[in-house]
Amino acid sequence: MEAVLGIDVGGTSIKVGLFTPEGELLEERKIPTPALVDAQAYATVTEGIGKILTAHDAAPENVIACGLDIPGPVAEDGTVGFLPNIQLDPEGLVGALTEAFPHATIAFVNDANAAALGELWAGVAQGTSSYVLIALGTGVGGGIVVNGRLIAGAFGAGGEIGHITVNRDEELVCGCGRCGCLEQYASAKGIVRLYLEECEKRGVTPVPVEHATDTLSVFRALAGGDECAKLAVHQMCDYLAQAMALISCVTDPAMYLIGGGVAGAFATFAPELRELFSRYALPTCKDVRIEAASLGNQAAMYGCAYEALRLREQNVL
């Protein structure tokens, strides 16, 4: 058998998916890890993967491709950029993986980009050559596919749509150091903030919000007729639609896929998002499809595995 691995790289654990080359997920397992910067940590990774392979009667030599998705930029040439949220020595990890899985093509992929590719391999984007995945999570990420290929970008910033400026009047500073980024309004954190601000502005007591990204409470309030929740979600949709209208003037995709945690409420905000998009978009592009992503939080794991597999096929040809 030939085996393909897709690995979500996180700060305190990795999530490993074992796939067939056809994209069937055989097993998914979380492995707690120390910071991925030394031999001991790499061994935790390779031994953990070894156990998964053994459970499926596979040997390390059977692994033909191994993708790793990471929360940070990866340039066109595969180089990993600055990672603000995790500790990782990319070269060290690749070295250890290459030693453990000698036949594997290894590739790093930005997490949102990986999620986009996952949808192409095994999700709702199958057969679509040109689309954009927008991941509305703690932040806002994007993965842009054109002609069936990911746009990684010359500096690894391809699809960094969370940092499209949508409000020049904003004074609150974004994580990137600039102001008025889409991420400040359409992320989970952004929606909760918009809601609390709206309540304060109107002198209304907000529903209890458990943490800074608790959009569930905001959407629940919206369902119960909360006027401030309605306005907050409207603002989120408005900024998101503006950004999508801009993206359509650049890559003009056939479809937008909304993913990430906030997409759990997609059915609630989709009608408004679609209406605002068709108001802001160039008339030529206004019939674009706007759908929910289908692979949930497994998308990136699928996608990085797929990218490593495609890279291998390119190298073989």
Added chain:
Amino acid sequence: MEAVLGIDVGGTSIKVGLFTPEGELLEERKIPTPALVDAQAYATVTEGIGKILTAHDAAPENVIACGLDIPGPVAEDGTVGFLPNIQLDPEGLVGALTEAFPHATIAFVNDANAAALGELWAGVAQGTSSYVLIALGTGVGGGIVVNGRLIAGAFGAGGEIGHITVNRDEELVCGCGRCGCLEQYASAKGIVRLYLEECEKRGVTPVPVEHATDTLSVFRALAGGDECAKLAVHQMCDYLAQAMALISCVTDPAMYLIGGGVAGAFATFAPELRELFSRYALPTCKDVRIEAASLGNQAAMYGCAYEALRLREQNVL
């Protein structure tokens, strides 16, 4: 010999370039034509081209590729969209060209997209796989190349960067029916308008402007220290830099090429444009190269020839 044709399709004439498959321009000739909608008009085209071929000892059978660049959208599948400024029956013209040049692969390409490809074939973008050409002319067009391929777009709006909204407060309506498009500020018409508005606002008599797109007079005034011209060019650069910062969050090119008539003054406004871009861009992308395009008004002719040639190679493979 094998011959390649690149044809600029205009409203009252076509401009034909005869190329070698290696990208050498052998001859360029303008042919006045009636509206390209009937057999007589098509004959004017094919006979005119026939004469050029004869002058170079080539026969119609030697033409292996024929590109046509047009001022309007062309979708990924080669379909021509609505053309506001010229009269053209694309199918009729292709039929006549196919009959006249039986071995030619024929392709329509949007003019700004063609200009981008021209720079890749024979201009300053040679060897660059990811860049954006911004054509500042009567309007603002764009051609986006990623992984060495043009982004035509699902609806033919790939690279329609002139219609990126950069000013939500604008009340003046753009040709597309929306307000605040980049084209309203960074086109030749936009710059002249910004200048005249600035003079009016300050109660200053403007320098004589000969027509609505006479940027030459505005840049000449700027060189002479005209404060209003300085402000107008600053505003143009500011909106353009904002749009470029957005584009970098989407496709993250390695280089921007500024072309079109306004690029004649590139050396004048480049320092300000570069400074504003690095202020607005994501820090990751701020070292992008911003250069002048190199093929002038021949770029689109080169590029559509090249695209037809590449299409032929794809079909042959």
